Amino acid sequence: MPTPELSSERIDALRAATPGLQTTTHFNHAGASLPSRGTLEAINAHLWREATLGPIEAGVAAREVTEHARSLAARMLHADPAEIAITTGNSAGWGAAFAALGTWQAGDRILTGRHEWGGNLANMLLVAERYGVSVEVIPCDAEGRVDPAALDAMLDARVRLIALTWIPSNGGVINPAAAIGAVARRHDIPYFVDAAQALGQYPIDVAAVGCDVLTAPCRKALRAPRGTGLLYIRRAFMPRLNLAYVDARSAPVRSETQPDGAVALRAVVRDDAACFETSEVSAALHCGLANALEEALAIGIDAIRATIDAKARAVRERLVALPGVTILDLGSERAGLVSFDVAGQDLPALQRTLAARGISISVNGLGYTPWDMTARGLSHIARVSVSYLTSEEEIETLLQAMREAIA
Structure with a gap:
C-alpha cells in the first residue's frame, strides 16, 4: 500500500516552524532548503556555548552530538x-573517496552515467588527462535513465570505477541505482553513488543500492545547514582505499x-569511515545537522517522498499549460525537481525577474550536468524544486508571476 502524503495540518505545523517561509517564496529546495526553527536554535545554542565557554571547550561537550x-x-x-563520515558537503566527501x-x-x-554532476566529472577528467585513463558514458534507456544492461555490456578487466548520480541536478529523472549496483557487485567493481538530490526526499538503503561509496550534502531536501554532508563507505570496502591525506x-x-627497547612513532589510520573526517569541524553545524536528521526521521522519508512527488506532479501539470513552456524532465518515475524551458525567454533573466518578486528558482548551465546537457542540446534549464513544505498558495504565486513574466 502506498504511503499516504502528509496531512495539510501537519504541513501547516511544519511551515509555521520554518521562519524563512515568512520572507520568501522558495522553489530552490534542490539548491538549499529552508532550515527549521529547531535547527537554527540548535546551531545558535552551540555558538553561545562557544562564546561563553570557549570554542575548544564547547567542542568537547558537543562530541556526543x-x-x-x-x-x-x-x-x-x-x-x-562506523560506515558514516560527516563532511562539509558533497564535493568534499566524493573527492576524498575518489582520491583514495x-x-x-x-x-x-x-564508466559513469550521462547525468553525472559536473564537480565529480571534473575529478575524473583530470585523472584521465594525467594518467591516460578513459572516462566513458553509460548509454541511457528509452526513458533517459542510465541503462544497467548497456553497462554490463561495457565491462572488462580495465574498469576501475562505476559512478552514478542518482537524481541529476537538471531534472527529475531517477536513475536505477540498485540495478546499476547489482551489475557492479556481480563484477566486484567499485561503485560510487552521488545522492545529493536523493538524501532527505527519497528512501535510501545502501545495502539494497549495492554501493561502496555514497555521498550527499545535507542542505537540500534534508534541510540541514549548509556546510554539512555525509559520506558512506561500505565497511568491507575500506581496506581498498588509501587516504590522500590525514590529520590528528x-x-x-x-x-x-x-x-630492542627503542621507541618508534607510528601514524595509525582509523579503521572506520571517520578516517575521512578532520579535526577542524564546525560543532555548531553538527548540532544543526543532528536536529535536521531527527526531524526528517520523525516525519518519515516515505511520507516525505509521497508528498514531494504529489507537489512536483502538480507543478509540472500546471507549468506545461503556460504558453511556451516545455517540461524537460525525463523518466516515468521522477523526483521533486521540475526542469523546463520557455520559448523565446532568456532563462537567467526570468530567474532575476522572479527573484525581484521574492520567488526563488534555479537556472542551471552546462557545468551542472555537462554530458546530459550536451547530449540534449541544452545550454540552460530553468528548475523549480519543491519541498513537502510547498503550499498551494506558493504554487499559484509562482504560476501567476510566470504568466506575467512571459506574457
Whole structure:
C-alpha cells in the first residue's frame, strides 16, 4: 500500500516552524532548503556555548552530538555508524573517496552515467588527462535513465570505477541505482553513488543500492545547514582505499616500543569511515545537522517522498499549460525537481525577474550536468524544486508571476 502524503495540518505545523517561509517564496529546495526553527536554535545554542565557554571547550561537550548525528545518518541510510563520515558537503566527501582509490594506470576505465554532476566529472577528467585513463558514458534507456544492461555490456578487466548520480541536478529523472549496483557487485567493481538530490526526499538503503561509496550534502531536501554532508563507505570496502591525506583525528600518532627497547612513532589510520573526517569541524553545524536528521526521521522519508512527488506532479501539470513552456524532465518515475524551458525567454533573466518578486528558482548551465546537457542540446534549464513544505498558495504565486513574466 502506498504511503499516504502528509496531512495539510501537519504541513501547516511544519511551515509555521520554518521562519524563512515568512520572507520568501522558495522553489530552490534542490539548491538549499529552508532550515527549521529547531535547527537554527540548535546551531545558535552551540555558538553561545562557544562564546561563553570557549570554542575548544564547547567542542568537547558537543562530541556526543556529532556521534548522535552519525547514528541518525546511519539509520536514515540503513548503514552502520562506523560506515558514516560527516563532511562539509558533497564535493568534499566524493573527492576524498575518489582520491583514495589509489594510483591510476594508463588504460584504466571509468564508466559513469550521462547525468553525472559536473564537480565529480571534473575529478575524473583530470585523472584521465594525467594518467591516460578513459572516462566513458553509460548509454541511457528509452526513458533517459542510465541503462544497467548497456553497462554490463561495457565491462572488462580495465574498469576501475562505476559512478552514478542518482537524481541529476537538471531534472527529475531517477536513475536505477540498485540495478546499476547489482551489475557492479556481480563484477566486484567499485561503485560510487552521488545522492545529493536523493538524501532527505527519497528512501535510501545502501545495502539494497549495492554501493561502496555514497555521498550527499545535507542542505537540500534534508534541510540541514549548509556546510554539512555525509559520506558512506561500505565497511568491507575500506581496506581498498588509501587516504590522500590525514590529520590528528584520522590518523593519530602513537608511540610503540620496539623489541630492542627503542621507541618508534607510528601514524595509525582509523579503521572506520571517520578516517575521512578532520579535526577542524564546525560543532555548531553538527548540532544543526543532528536536529535536521531527527526531524526528517520523525516525519518519515516515505511520507516525505509521497508528498514531494504529489507537489512536483502538480507543478509540472500546471507549468506545461503556460504558453511556451516545455517540461524537460525525463523518466516515468521522477523526483521533486521540475526542469523546463520557455520559448523565446532568456532563462537567467526570468530567474532575476522572479527573484525581484521574492520567488526563488534555479537556472542551471552546462557545468551542472555537462554530458546530459550536451547530449540534449541544452545550454540552460530553468528548475523549480519543491519541498513537502510547498503550499498551494506558493504554487499559484509562482504560476501567476510566470504568466506575467512571459506574457
